[in-house]
Amino acid sequence: MLESEACFVPDESFRLLDSLIDQARDSLAARPGAKADWQAQARATFTVAGATLVDNGFQLYVPTETLGDALASRTLPGGGRHIADCDTSAFLYLSVAESLSLPMSLVEMRLPDGESHNYLRWTPRHGPAMDWDTNGRAQCRTPAGLPAWQGRSLSRDEVLGYATLLRGESWHKQGKLDEALADYRTGVRLYPQSPKGQNNLAWIIASTAAFKTPALLAEAQLAAQRDVALEPGANALDTLACVKARSGDFVGALAAEERALALKPGSPDFLARKSRFSAVPARDCTGL
Template sequence: MSASLVDITLRSGSGHNYVRWELNDGSYFDWDTNGRSVCITPSNLPSYEGRSLTDDETLAYLYVLRAPVQSETGKYEEAISDYKSAMRLHTEVPMPYNNYAWLVATRRFAGRDAHIEPAIAAARYAVSRDPQANYLDTLACSLALDKQFEEAVNVQERAVAEAPWQADFRARLEMFRSPSPKDCTGMS
């Protein structure tokens, strides 16, 4: 018998994880340690969700959890290193790509300019894997940082269409459209 981490996205868009106990006969038992109940893995998930994570993929998950802590304490290079490690260890998952791009688009730190192009590429990759509103918003902010405001407006319009209730998304769209457009530096 072995145990592994399983990661999924719920219908609400929230992330969720649980433990999968793989039995000797090839069957498995999914258990939510927080809810203290059996989990049923939904069907029709992306290929990187709903399956037992490898050791490297589990380590990538840890890096994605640690990076925001690094960032919140001003350790931006350490956070970037964690995101890049996660991207290398679990290439399919869009979250570390998106979160790396968001960090670069919103925080001031030494050496930031060297990360602009890689952040745009990372944001584009995240959107290609999962074109959700949050990832589109990150891509728009990344483009705005590079002064590509026309494309930022186009991408942000898609984010607003996907999530019209998000006041932050609408405000950023107006910011990108303004006669003196601004990027997302300083936003959280």
């Protein structure tokens, strides 16, 4: 588990992960006709992986911050012992699929309420794919008309990038900024179409006083621009404003913040930053 470098993961969690994979493999091997056709195999794999988690006491809990949190033993209402959300359960399903060389991939999208959500896709060599929601343990459909970065099957490298970005967030919360910066850089290199990854990379540079070399500021500017191009929302524009302020371009910062406020009127955070950019002397977003 990548995250074990950023937070302690006990040996029993690793043993549980191995056991979950073994249980799912054994259950799939015992199912007659599971390989009769790709749809049967896909449904069997998704169903067995979900049932394996339920049988081992996993319950849906949003958000579950890390895979280590999911694997940690605890006492839950109804007799549950572990928690999982779409991220952590998807990683567990993918671990089973990878051990069996099955064509399963992670898919990311944005829900109507703005929250991110992951689900899985089975992609056979021929024919249509099958999408599966791990929270509901049921087949699902990818909505039409999504932006280009959403609803696409992630490659293995992109999944590693996604996981590395999550570890970067863990470092960031601990105040280990050099480690967080390194993971954000690696994450966006492996998964450049992640708006959140680009945003996190731009933000950590824009908000950290120690990160102010010309190369870092140029890196933040590029990441912020990529974030806006991928997902031109209020948060992306707010981060772009802070990057411009960090570079001393307070006119550009105010313009970007005004665009953010047009999309999210009255935001206390955005108004506070606009006030900083307008102050005499003007102030950037370091220390926020």
